[in-house]
Every structure is written in C-alpha cells, then in structure tokens.
Amino acid sequence: MGDNLMDKVSALGEKLKISGAEVGRKVTEGMSSMSFKVKELLQGQNEVDKIVEEATMETMDGPDWASNLEICDMVNNEKINSQEVIRAIKKRIMLKNPRVQYLALVLLETCVKNCEKAFSEVASERILDEMVKMIDDPQTIVNNRNKALTLIEQWGESTEQLRYLPVFEETYK
Missing domain, CATH: 1.10.287 (Helix Hairpins)
Structure with a gap:
C-alpha cells in the first residue's frame, strides 16, 4: 500500500x-x-511600413500598380521581408480611412497573387481577422466590404492558395 x-x-x-x-x-x-x-x-515605422504607406496613401486616386508590383518584386527578391509587408498592410487595413483600406486590400491581393511567401504570412499575421472585423464593422463602406469578401471568397475557391491553412478554413466557413 x-x-x-x-x-x-x-x-x-x-x-x-x-x-x-x-x-x-x-x-x-x-x-x-x-x-x-x-x-x-x-x-514606430520601419522601412517596409513606409513603402506600404506610400503605396496606399489616402491622396491617391487609385492603386499604384507600379508600386504594388515593385513591392512584390522586393519580396520575391528577398530585399524586404514578406512578413513585414503583410504586417504593414494589416496596419493600413485597420485604419478607418476608406481609401487607405481599399488600397491596402488591393495591395494585399497583388501580393498574394504575385508573391509565393505572402500566402502563409496572411494567416500567420492574422490579417484575415482584421478583414472580418472590417466586414462586420457597420462603418465600413460597401466597396471595401465587398472587396474583402471577394478576396476571402476567391481564396476559398482556390485550391492552390490559402485554402489549406486552418486559420483560413475558420474564416471562410
């Protein structure tokens, strides 16, 4: 015993x-x-924050495709860190300025489509959470809400992109 x-x-x-x-x-x-x-x-701001801010300034009439693609080239050539880019885009999406949010969503879409490393960073930086918050926020303008929903839907229907990530699966449901 x-x-x-x-x-x-x-x-x-x-x-x-x-x-x-x-x-x-x-x-x-x-x-x-x-x-x-x-x-x-x-x-405060680092170099990547400044680059993303310049590509998503509220004074712009529309997306600056040259800047967006330059950011993608910098990520693909490892001149800047993809995680920092996605984090900087997330910060811009979190702002309540509709123009900045829209331009940040366009930049995010461009990065996901053109930068291999951006896929996993979208999940690891919890940017999907911010997109859902933006969609749920009644103050968000319809165009931005639709853009965010469209991106999530496109990624959900894609077999190659973010669909395999658990965080994305939770968001897409």
Whole structure:
C-alpha cells in the first residue's frame, strides 16, 4: 500500500513538473509576444511600413500598380521581408480611412497573387481577422466590404492558395 501511494505521489509530481514547464513556456511565449508589440510601438515605422504607406496613401486616386508590383518584386527578391509587408498592410487595413483600406486590400491581393511567401504570412499575421472585423464593422463602406469578401471568397475557391491553412478554413466557413 505504501508503494502504491508513493507511485501516485511520484506520478502527480511528474504531472506537476510537466504542467509547470508548460505554464512557464506559455508565459514566456506571452511575454515574447507582448514585448514584440511594445517594441513595435516604441520603434514606430520601419522601412517596409513606409513603402506600404506610400503605396496606399489616402491622396491617391487609385492603386499604384507600379508600386504594388515593385513591392512584390522586393519580396520575391528577398530585399524586404514578406512578413513585414503583410504586417504593414494589416496596419493600413485597420485604419478607418476608406481609401487607405481599399488600397491596402488591393495591395494585399497583388501580393498574394504575385508573391509565393505572402500566402502563409496572411494567416500567420492574422490579417484575415482584421478583414472580418472590417466586414462586420457597420462603418465600413460597401466597396471595401465587398472587396474583402471577394478576396476571402476567391481564396476559398482556390485550391492552390490559402485554402489549406486552418486559420483560413475558420474564416471562410
């Protein structure tokens, strides 16, 4: 009976060690994520933010295809990081300016169609979440809502693009 109790205590101890390690890992991940966001706030704009901002300025009449394709070339030639581009586009989509949102959606579409690395970044940067928030926001103009819905629908019907990603599957449902 004493051995059985010791086995149970040992098993519980092992569970606690594992749980403790898991909790520690999750806390570390959370702190890392939080420190990244604080760092991002303190640093302000980086080069990629500026490039994306220039391609999506509210003073533009329409998409600047030359700039959009130049951004794609820079991503494809690894002159700029695709993750940073998608993150910068996400920031522009989050703005409440209808012109900027539209131009950011067009740039996003251009990147997804022309940059191989942009596919997975769309999911990892949770840009789909922002698109859904924009669609659900009653303040969003109809053209932008339709553009976001069209992109999500196109990606959902595509067999080659974002459809395989779990985040996308959740959004597309």
